[in-house]
Amino acid sequence: MNTLSVKITDNLHYIGVNDRETHLFENMWPLDNGISYNSYLIDGEKTALLDTVKITKVDNLLSKLTGILGDRKLDYLVIHHMEPDHSGSIKSVVDMYPEVTLVGNKKTQDFLEAFYGITGNFLEVKEGDSLDLGDRKLTFYMTPMVHWPESMVSFDDKDKILFSQDAFGGFGALDGPIFDDEINWDFYESETRRYYSNIVGKHSKQVQMAIKKLEKLEISMICPVHGPVWRSKPEKIIELYDKWSKYDTDEGVVIVYGTMYGNTSIMAETIARVLAEEGIKNIKMYDVSKTHVSHIINEVWKYKGLILGSCTYNNGLFPPMKHLVNVIQMNNMRNHILGVFGSYSWSGGAVKSLRGFAETCEYDFIENVVEAKCSPTVEDLDKCAEIAKEMAKRLKA
Structure with missing residues (x-):
């Protein structure tokens, strides 16, 4: 003993x-x-x-x-x-x-x-x-x-x-x-x-x-x-x-996405690459189905930028993403710049839910929102790039 x-x-x-x-x-x-x-x-x-x-x-x-x-x-x-x-x-x-x-x-x-x-x-x-x-x-x-x-x-x-x-x-x-x-x-x-x-x-x-x-x-x-x-x-x-x-945060972005067949993750990868091109060095990416919310919350507490992306599931948020959003709300997290994106197949719902989440938070919300139908098009990915550019601009402001 x-x-x-x-x-x-x-x-x-x-x-x-x-x-x-x-x-x-x-x-x-x-x-x-x-x-x-x-x-x-x-x-x-x-x-x-x-x-x-x-x-x-x-x-x-x-x-x-x-x-x-x-x-x-x-x-x-x-x-x-x-x-x-x-x-x-x-x-x-x-x-x-x-x-x-x-x-x-x-x-x-x-x-x-x-x-x-x-x-x-x-x-x-x-x-x-x-x-x-x-x-x-x-x-x-x-x-x-x-x-x-x-x-x-x-x-x-x-x-x-x-x-x-x-x-x-x-x-x-x-x-x-x-x-x-x-x-x-x-x-x-x-x-x-x-x-x-x-x-x-x-x-x-x-x-x-x-x-x-x-x-x-x-x-x-x-x-x-x-x-x-x-x-x-x-x-x-x-x-x-x-x-x-005091909710003091460092320059950087946490990208969290929920995907079933990879389409939403393609959008997340695009956003991450453009952020890097815009000079953002601290970029953390998480598949919400793979990484426990504990570790994601830890990084969100550290970095100012937060970008959430979700596929639509039963006309709403992908369940693991819904859990993450609930935990963020429960912990009363503040002082973030927030961007959202998502995808759907026959009817939307995920992006609408993420917008609703944004309205409940006192975050600096990026109005450029992307919602791709099935697979993201070149135009959809261009809009994802705009989210990244706007995030980088606000982080450096």
Whole structure:
């Protein structure tokens, strides 16, 4: 059994675990590279466990916990977030340390009883309250809807450490490295943005509120519940979350198409080629039937240009494209230039639906719309080229 724990500072230990077995996070989002569930243990004058892990990893957590505490008791279990990937092992910890005091806010207590039937031994904290651990103190700040209503963070006044729950986290198991100065950021950046766009992005307004609330703190380290511990450059992940939650985008275009027999993809290829001729270097193309929406959303969050193309299916959008559009709407994605195109055989519907989607968004819409009957003609492809030229023009404006 892996009992590895990592010392962060005096009396503060990383006792998180990696999950490379789960295929889908929240049973929706692919975990091709796994994910970490981070838990932290303070063993100073008093002892405090900060969050637990998914129940499937409870044995690993308890082994690390008892390995450090030995015969000492656990005084507190601080619960920053009640989603079961972090709260799933709470009952097991309580069974092992029945006198432990659970620390959370009022909504935390409601979830504890609803999920696990746990009552009693609970210390309710509110905005600005502190927990005295003897040689250090934790001060609590409420961050509701980042990304659950009970979500909160705590700040260690001694070492200037922010325990940030899901905020500032990311996908990807920690394959040996634990700290930001140990990882290959080229890999983790995309997985961190994918986590933000898939899980947190819908609540970007609340993320902005949380960032502004925490600006007054002198943060030297960030310990999230997913992804690396930011001990070297915590300002880097704050800046990225600030950028993403402001919907700031880079120059580039994501082209997503839905096709049954290849005709719509020919139109997409034309658009991509003309974009390249117009000097756009960041072009991402996806067949919506082949690439999971998780990865597409990640790129859409990054780049300003978005071009959607769909064949008509039962007088409407091709079902995988309809799903993508629904996810974009659900995540309240903003600040894009949008172009649309499509094809049909005997009756249209896809392009009409994409136009309807455009009307629901606050996007800069390109009115040049192409809808080919069966196979695209030379004239249709010329119109596709015009979409590309107009997209490039607006991106460079």
